[in-house]
Structure formats: structure tokens, C-alpha cells
Amino acid sequence: MIPETLKISLEARVASAITAREAAVDVMKELQAHYGWLTDEAVEEAATLLGLSPLQVEELATFYEMIYRRPVGKKVIHVCDSISCWCADCDKIIQYLKDKLGVGLGGTTADGMFTLIPCCCMGMCGDSPAMSVGGTPYGRLTTELVDEILEAERHKA
Amino acid sequence: MPKLIIDDIPVEVAPGTSVLEAARSVGITIPHFCYHPALAIAAACRLCAVKLLDGPVKGIQMSCALPAQDGMVVSTTDPEALKMRSLVIEWLMLNHPHDCPVCDEGGECLLQDFTIAGGHSRRRYQGKKRTFQNQYLGEGIHHEMNRCIECYRCVRFYQDYAGGTDFGVMGSAGRVYFGRFQEGALESPFSGNLVDICPTGVFTDKTGRFRARYWDYQFAPSICQHCSVGCNTSPQNFERETIKIVGRRNDQVNGWFICDRARFDKTYLNDPQRPREPRLDGATCGYDVAVDAAAKSIREFVRQHGADKLAFVGSTRLSLEGMILLAQLADAAGGARICYFGDAGQQQGSMAAAKLLNEENTAYVKDIEQAQWVSLHALDLMEEGPMLALAVRKAFLAGAQIFLVAAEALPARDVLPFKYTSVETLNQVPFEGGGKGVIICGAGSKDPDLLAEMASSGAKLVMLQPGPNGFAAALLAQEHGAAPLKELVAARQVRGVVCFEADVPEVLLADVEVLANADWRREAVTDTSPIFLPTTTWVESDGTAINFEGRAQRFQRTRIAGLPLKGLDPKYYGSATEAVSLHPPRVHRKEVPGGAERDAWRVMAQLIERLGGEPIEPLSGKWSSLKSLDPEGEGVRIFEIGLGE
Ligand code: SF4
Ligand code: SF4
Ligand code: FES
Ligand code: FES
Numbered sequence: 028m029i030p031e032t033l034k035i036s037l038e039a040r041v042a043s044a045i046t047a048r049e050a051a052v053d054v055m056k057e058l059q060a061h062y063g064w065l066t067d068e069a070v071e072e073a074a075t076l077l078g079l080s081p082l083q084v085e086e087l088a089t090f091y092e093m094i095y096r097r098p099v100g101k102k103v104i105h106v107c108d109s110i111s112c113w114c115a116d117c118d119k120i121i122q123y124l125k126d127k128l129g130v131g132l133g134g135t136t137a138d139g140m141f142t143l144i145p146c147c148c149m150g151m152c153g154d155s156p157a158m159s160v161g162g163t164p165y166g167r168l169t170t171e172l173v174d175e176i177l178e179a180e181r182h183k184a
Numbered sequence: 185m186p187k188l189i190i191d192d193i194p195v196e197v198a199p200g201t202s203v204l205e206a207a208r209s210v211g212i213t214i215p216h217f218c219y220h221p222a223l224a225i226a227a228a229c230r231l232c233a234v235k236l237l238d239g240p241v242k243g244i245q246m247s248c249a250l251p252a253q254d255g256m257v258v259s260t261t262d263p264e265a266l267k268m269r270s271l272v273i274e275w276l277m278l279n280h281p282h283d284c285p286v287c288d289e290g291g292e293c294l295l296q297d298f299t300i301a302g303g304h305s306r307r308r309y310q311g312k313k314r315t316f317q318n319q320y321l322g323e324g325i326h327h328e329m330n331r332c333i334e335c336y337r338c339v340r341f342y343q344d345y346a347g348g349t350d351f352g353v354m355g356s357a358g359r360v361y362f363g364r365f366q367e368g369a370l371e372s373p374f375s376g377n378l379v380d381i382c383p384t385g386v387f388t389d390k391t392g393r394f395r396a397r398y399w400d401y402q403f404a405p406s407i408c409q410h411c412s413v414g415c416n417t418s419p420q421n422f423e424r425e426t427i428k429i430v431g432r433r434n435d436q437v438n439g440w441f442i443c444d445r446a447r448f449d450k451t452y453l454n455d456p457q458r459p460r461e462p463r464l465d466g467a468t469c470g471y472d473v474a475v476d477a478a479a480k481s482i483r484e485f486v487r488q489h490g491a492d493k494l495a496f497v498g499s500t501r502l503s504l505e506g507m508i509l510l511a512q513l514a515d516a517a518g519g520a521r522i523c524y525f526g527d528a529g530q531q532q533g534s535m536a537a538a539k540l541l542n543e544e545n546t547a548y549v550k551d552i553e554q555a556q557w558v559s560l561h562a563l564d565l566m567e568e569g570p571m572l573a574l575a576v577r578k579a580f581l582a583g584a585q586i587f588l589v590a591a592e593a594l595p596a597r598d599v600l601p602f603k604y605t606s607v608e609t610l611n612q613v614p615f616e617g618g619g620k621g622v623i624i625c626g627a628g629s630k631d632p633d634l635l636a637e638m639a640s641s642g643a644k645l646v647m648l649q650p651g652p653n654g655f656a657a658a659l660l661a662q663e664h665g666a667a668p669l670k671e672l673v674a675a676r677q678v679r680g681v682v683c684f685e686a687d688v689p690e691v692l693l694a695d696v697e698v699l700a701n702a703d704w705r706r707e708a709v710t711d712t713s714p715i716f717l718p719t720t721t722w723v724e725s726d727g728t729a730i731n732f733e734g735r736a737q738r739f740q741r742t743r744i745a746g747l748p749l750k751g752l753d754p755k756y757y758g759s760a761t762e763a764v765s766l767h768p769p770r771v772h773r774k775e776v777p778g779g780a781e782r783d784a785w786r787v788m789a790q791l792i793e794r795l796g797g798e799p800i801e802p803l804s805g806k807w808s809s810l811k812s813l814d815p816e817g818e819g820v821r822i823f824e825i826g827l828g829e
Contacts, residue, residue, distance in 0.1 A: 079349070086354050
């Protein structure tokens with residue numbers, strides 16, 4: 028159940044859209060921020076708000092990689108494995124992240140801090156290899172830089 | 185009109201025609217998966233590659249998404265195009281399980297056909313295949329997602345064409361999954377079409393899985409007998425059992441699709457409890473014995489009470505042939521009465537509709553699809569003509585306004601695949617002089633004045649008939665002055681009845697004597713009648729039906745009558761103890777077990793002869809032009825051939 032204030036603001040967001048579908052990503056993101064991930068309950072709530080069926084929300088939710096349909100850690104690491112980053116040896120960075128965090132792709136660290144997910148190009152090809160942590164983008168990664176970033180992110184709110 | 189050359193053949197097509205369709209028009213089938221004539225273009229599978237050698241575009245192109253243009257020179261056999269198609273099919277096959285032997289689609293599978301046609305016969309890929317969990321989708325459809333090749337046909341049909349919202353496509357890239365949010369029965373009343381539209385075996389008909397292969401089936405063109413829309417179907421039969429029913433294309437009626445009732449509602453056809461033996465005074469007897477007894481009983485009754493105290497009763501379930509002969513049978517009996525309807529209201533409405541409709545005012549399905557407004561008059565469309573809801577949806581998607589008049593009388597369960605405005609009376613539908621509007625109503629039990637008012641509106645009309653062959657019943661009732669049975673009985677004008685596939689209400693049976701009853705299902709009257717004559721259903725008989733718009737369509741016998749081999753009673757095996765079921769009986773016999781049924785109209789013809797009449801060809805006289813009706817054609821509206829009012 029979402030609080031009344033959130034519901035009202037989301038209803039207003041939907042009302043201001045030309046078609047309800049257009050507001051779907053915003054609604055899903057807000058609900059995800061509220062629950063920590065987009066729960067089944069949140070999908071149903073989004074459907075009601077948008078006048079869509081739960082399936083139609085699920086179609087969108089599962090399309091976008093930044094909508095999480097499973098529980099995730101406090102911060103999600105999206106590490107790019109697409110072509111430019113691959114040329115810049117992202118495989119090494121990804122392996123380093125896996126080893127350091129002790130998780131596979133899709134896994135969440137034991138302390139619940141980080142979830143590691145691959146992503147397909149984040150528009151930072153010029154600064155490859157790239158990743159984002161909790162929404163903050165980082166480029167030109169080296170293993171040393173990864174250490175620093177994770178340390179800083181762990182303490183940043 | 186673009187003129188182009190495809191494989192050295194000059195082709196001229198209407199503007200907007202795709203190269204794929206242009207090729208098809210001269211008999212060249214370009215392999216395709218995502219393309220379907222009824223759906224929007226997706227160009228998702230990349231299989232329909234051709235090479236353009238000359239003209240406004242050049243090189244490899246997707247023929248389904250490329251409009252034919254003047255001067256194009258197309259090759260479907262160019263080595264580069266062939267190579268492209270074989271690589272595409274190889275890649276579509278990467279994840280596909282090699283499971284045709286255990287797949288119910290095998291033998292009627294587009295993927296099989298085009299894998300072979302595409303020239304991919306040896307698998308090079310050695311890696312792991314992507315696999316999925318299947319979902320329970322209800323009792324109609326089995327789900328096998330591993331077989332998916334991501335053509336998007338299913339979701340384009342289910343959501344876009346049929347307006348369903350509980351099935352769709354989830355995920356992205358190599359993970360796309362076609363299914364529901366959560367397991368559960370598919371909600372759309374058109375969900376069964378997924379079976380026909382999926383080019384592989386992802387969706388198979390659960391009600392008929394693993395019973396037979398395509399080449400085992402007996403087929404014939406048939407017409408759905410569940411409502412008066414008259415959709416075209418192909419029942420697939422095996423060993424005297426109707427295993428599956430699939431849609432058959434008729435652009436004038438149902439397009440490519442059918443509703444779930446047509447597809448899944450078939451157990452009654454195979455029911456071993458169907459009354460299949462002729463009976464005389466409670467004991468089974470030979471068919472001719474029963475016919476003789478019926479003739480005798482009719483003669484006896486007429487001598488005692490006079491012919492006008494006797495009624496021959498049919499229903500809207502009868503074929504046109506049966507309806508015609510029913511009237512002649514009544515004649516042969518010395519001028520007995522005829523009933524095609526039980527209820528006065530039904531007959532009145534049905535006849536009023538048949539009288540009001542003519543070539544000008546009767547809507548074609550295309551008129552519904554292209555209407556600017558559609559008004560549904562106190563109509564439970566999903567009950568009375570489900571497939572028309574998809575035609576209305578097309579109009580709705582093109583911007584038409586839809587009104588539901590006097591909707592409060594309707595059951596609440598209906599979810600129509602379009603949005604509508606509820607109004608109280610027809611007067612509140614804002615239309616000027618008709619426009620391009622269509623009024624849809626059910627004719628049965630409607631006040632003729634109301635129907636006439638609708639007809640005077642200038643809009644095109646759809647008046648759905650009570651029962652699959654109601655239009656024909658109305659025409660014959662008009663021609664022969666038939667009266668509703670209830671009325672005749674209430675007025676004590678009739679004391680005896682002979683029933684042919686008639687649904688006589690139980691209350692009437694107290695007041696009349698049933699001389700004989702001919703039917704393929706058990707009705708209240710079956711138990712009252714001393715003589716029972718089993719008849720064939722529409723899958724086992726030839727006949728003609730006239731749909732709501734006066735379209736006469738021929739259906740053909742799709743299998744012989746008789747008990748399905750599966751589950752055949754041990755008595756037919758010559759030994760009550762032998763383990764049965766897997767093998768046909770080893771006892772030789774001349775008759776098909778339970779196969780005594782005859783077409784109702786043939787039984788009538790025999791009775792006519794027994795009563796001293798001439799043997800009659802049902803489609804003669806004014807009906808003779810229907811004799812040559814092509815069962816695989818589009819049918820013919822009776823107005824066009826000078827029948828009807
Ligand atoms: S399930 Fe069938 S129709 Fe749907 S995308 Fe897959 S192969 Fe195509
Ligand atoms: S709409 Fe009517 S005629 Fe058509 S398939 Fe359904 S039940 Fe049969
Ligand atoms: S490929 Fe990695 S950011 Fe574009
Ligand atoms: S049929 Fe043309 S791309 Fe699929």
C-alpha cells in the first residue's frame with residue numbers, strides 16, 4: 028500500500044500526460060523508490076493508476092533494465108558489457124567486480140549494499156569502460172578506480 | 185497501380201501492396217513468420233528477404249515491409265537472398281528445441297515448412313539453448329515457450345486485434361517471454377486463435393493434443409453453428425471424433441479467426457451418450473422400421489384428427505434443406521401445419537428482420553469495420569455474435585463512436601473489446617441522416633415496430649438472428665405461413681407434433697402428443713416420443729445455412745456419423761472382457777457402430793415418399809441457384825440472387 032500523498036501526486040502525474048502509458052515509467056520509478064524495488068503489489072498499483080492491466084505494466088517494467096522486479100541492494104551497479112566497453116576490456120572490470128563483491132551478475136552482496144547487473148551501453152562509450160553506481164555514472168574504469176568508487180559509494184548516503 | 189517484375193514475372197498490384205503480397209498474387213510464396221495478412225506489419229523475423237536488382241531501392245530488403253513500387257525488379261531466388269534467408273532461419277532455430285516428434289504442431293507447422301524451404305538442415309550451433317518456464321493458460325491452450333521464435337504474431341493478435349489485456353510480451357532481447365502476468369486462464373473470448381496464429385508449437389489446443397497428426401485428419405469446409413454470424417471453420421476429425429476445430433478464412437464473414445465457442449465447444453459432437461440408435465416404443469430398431477412406423481403413425485393421426493391438428497416442428501438448428509423439406513413433408517401429410525419457431529416473439533422478430541433487410545440496407549462486415557458510428561441495441565454481442573465484436577473494434581480503433589443502447593437489460597459479465605457510451609434510447613445516438621453508421625441488434629423477441637424504426641434511420645443494419653439458421657427459418661416461415669408452436673398449442677389448434685431438431689419446451693409436451701422425434705441431441709421431447717430417429721450434426725452432414733446478413737453458405741460433411749473409436753463400448757469388440765481402447769475392434773461388421781444417423785432432410789425425404797409424395801430435391805425451384813454454392817467460397821447473399829423480400 029502506498030501512502031495517500033504519493034498516490035495523489037502520481038494521479039496528478041498521470042492526469043497531466045496525454046496518454047496514460049506515457050506516464051508509466053515515471054509511475055514505476057516512483058513506486059520503485061518507495062518500495063526499494065517494483066514489487067508485484069506495486070505493479071498492480073501502477074496498473075490501477077495508469078488504467079492498464081498488470082500484464083501491460085509488466086511488459087514495460089521488464090523491458091527497462093532500471094526497473095527492478097526483484098529485491099535489490101541499497102545501490103545497484105550497472106556495469107556496461109556492450110561493444111565499446113568490451114573493446115576497452117570491460118570483461119576484466121566485470122570479473123573484478125564479481126570477485127570483489129563476492130557475487131555473480133544479478134547477485135546482491137551479503138550486507139545488502141550492492142547489486143551487480145550488466146547493462147547494454149549507457150551512452151558513455153567515449154569514457155569506456157563504464158558503470159553506474161546508485162545512479163552516479165563513472166567512466167574510464169580501472170580496478171583501482173573501482174575500489175575507490177565502491178568505498179566512497181558505501182559511505183555516501 | 186505499381187508495376188514491377190518479380191522473378192521475371194510482370195506484376196501489377198494496388199498501391200500499398202507489399203512486395204511479399206505482390207509475389208503471392210502470382211503464386212510465389214516468400215518464406216515469412218511475422219507477416220500475417222490480418223495483422224499490422226512488424227518486420228520482426230527478417231525471414232522474408234528478397235533482393236532488389238533494379239528500381240527505386242536496391243539490395244536485400246524485407247519484402248513484407250516494402251511497398252511495391254513502379255520499376256522494381258525483384259529476385260526471390262538471388263543467391264544473396266537465399267543465403268540471408270537460410271542464415272535467418274538458422275538463427276531462429278538456435279534456441280528451438282528439436283522436439284517435433286513430441287510437438288502437437290508437427291505436420292501443420294510453419295516453422296517446419298520454412299526451415300526446410302529456407303535450406304537449413306544441419307545444426308552448427310553447439311551452445312546451450314535458452315529455456316523458459318511455461319504457464320498454465322487455462323483449459324483451452326497449452327503453453328510451450330521454448331518453441332518461440334519471437335515473431336510477435338500472438339501479442340499483435342491478442343492485444344491489438346482482439347483487445348485482450350491479460351496476455352502479452354515481457355522482457356527484452358533474448359529473454360522475451362510471451363505470456364501472462366501470472367498463471368491463469370486467458371481471459372479473451374478469442375484466445376483460441378493463438379493456436380492458429382502462432383507459426384510454431386508454443387500454443388497448442390489442449391482439448392485435442394496428441395490425438396492425431398495433420399495428415400490423419402478428415403477435413404471439409406464447415407460453418408460454425410453456434411450463432412447466426414456463420415463463421416467459416418474446418419473441423420479436424422480422426423476416427424469419427426472431432427479433435428479440433430480451426431478457423432477458415434472468409435473475408436466477408438470472419439476474416440481469419442473464430443471465437444472460442446466455435447473452437448472449444450465441441451464435446452457434444454463426440455459425446456458417446458448422444459442418442460444414436462433409432463428407437464420404437466423404447467426398443468432399438470432398424471432405421472427403416474422407425475421411418476415406416478413414423479409414416480404409419482402420421483397417417484393414422486391424420487385420419488383420426490385431420491391434418492390441421494398435426495404440426496411438423498423444426499427449429500433454427502435445421503439446415504436450409506431440412507427447412508425446405510419440412511414444408512413439403514407437411515404438404516405430403518395432407519396439409520399439416522409447420523413450425524420453425526417455438527416462441528411467438530422470436531418468430532415475429534426474426535421474420536421482421538428478414539423482411540426489412542435488403543441488399544442496400546444490410547451491413548457487410550466491412551461496413552461495420554469502416555463505420556463512423558456503431559450503435560448496439562440492447563445486445564449481448566459476446567453471446568449473440570462474438571466475432572462481430574472484433575469488427576466493431578476495428579471501427580472503434582479507426583475512431584468510430586460506439587453506443588450501447590438500453591444496456592441495463594444486459595448481463596454484467598461482458599467485457600467488450602472496445603469503449604462505448606451508454607445511452608437510453610436510439611434517439612440519443614447522435615447521427616445525422618445515417619452517415620456511415622451501423623445499428624446492430626438481436627432480432628429475436630424484438631418488437632417489429634422497433635426494428636422498422638431502426639431500418640428507417642438510414643444506417644446500415646445488422647440484425648442477429650435467434651439461432652444459427654434463423655434467417656432461413658424466417659424466410660420459410662413467411663413463405664409457408666408457419667406459426668410458432670406455443671401459439672398453436674395454446675389455441676388448441678394442434679394436438680400432435682412430429683419434431684425435427686426442434687427444441688420443444690417441456691411445458692408444451694403435456695398438451696400435445698408427440699408422434700415422432702428426429703434429433704442428434706437429447707431433448708425433453710426425446711423421452712416422450714414413441715419413435716426416435718437419430719440425425720446427424722452439422723459436422724456429419726451436408727447442408728446450407730443462411731447467416732444474419734442473408735448470406736447462404738454451404739457446409740460439407742467432415743466425417744462419417746458414428747461413435748468415436750476412442751472409448752468405444754466393449755460390446756463392439758466382440759468380447760466384453762478384452763482390454764480395449766487402443767486398437768479398433770477386430771470384429772468385422774458392415775455398419776459403423778452408432779452410425780445409423782441420417783441427415784434430417786434425408787429422413788424427411790423418406791417420409792415424404794412413404795406418405796405417397798414425390799421424392800424431392802431440396803434446393804430446387806427458387807432455391808436452385810444455391811445448388812452450385814462453393815463451400816470454399818465466400819457464400820452469396822440471397823438478395824443478390826433474387827431471394828428474400
Ligand atoms: S509465441 Fe508463437 S506467435 Fe508468439 S512470438 Fe512466439 S512464435 Fe510468434
Ligand atoms: S461468432 Fe458465432 S458463428 Fe462465429 S465462430 Fe463464434 S459462435 Fe461461431
Ligand atoms: S558501450 Fe559501454 S557505454 Fe556504450
Ligand atoms: S515476414 Fe518480413 S520480417 Fe518477418
